[in-house]
Structures are given as C-alpha cells and as structure tokens.
Amino acid sequence: MPNPPRRQATWAARAERFVNRMMTPLYPRPALRVPGYLSVRAAAERLGIRERSVRELIARRRIRASRLGRLYFLAHDDVEAYRGERRERARRARLRRRRNTARRAAA
16 A cells, blocks of 8 residues: 555655755855855854854954854855864864873883
8 A cells, every 4th residue: 555645755854854954064155145155053053053153253352254134144155164273173172082092002
C-alpha cells in the first residue's frame, strides 16, 4: 500500500530543507539581496555559530556591521576576516595543547 499523500509531501519538504541547508555554506544568502553584505543569519551560518553570538560580536565591535532599522548588514569581507581569525586562534590553541601534552609526557 503506498504512503498517504500527506506523508509524501512531508518527505519532499524535508528533502528540500536538507538540500537548502547543504547549499547555504557554498552560496551564502545576501542580506535583502544587497551585494557584498550578509544578514546576521547568513553570517552565523558562515561562521558556524548562533545568531545570538553574531549579535554579541557586533555589540562588542569584533565584527563591523551597518544597521538599518533593526536589521544588521555585515560586509562579506569582514565576516571572512573574522572567520580567518577564529581559525588561527583555534590552530594556536591546538598547538599549545599538543606542546603541553608532550611536556607532561616527558616529565
């Protein structure tokens, strides 16, 4: 007996959401289709953090953003620069942990 039509529609919706989620990192969504700028949500997806965290970074002035009403516009270059900083900090932390582990093993 075939699946009821409702279940098939639900499956199709899930498949579409999956494809959209997979494509977003490759093609970041622009903020209101402004070339060169990202929304808070798109920046969060690009950085792999929550939207709330992006808003905190904006408030702490770690990432520059322009504001129009209640919407923030983040320059794509600024988001990529911050992403590079995060990767560099993570790399240094890994090296530090590796060094400390080696010292403890030698002692």
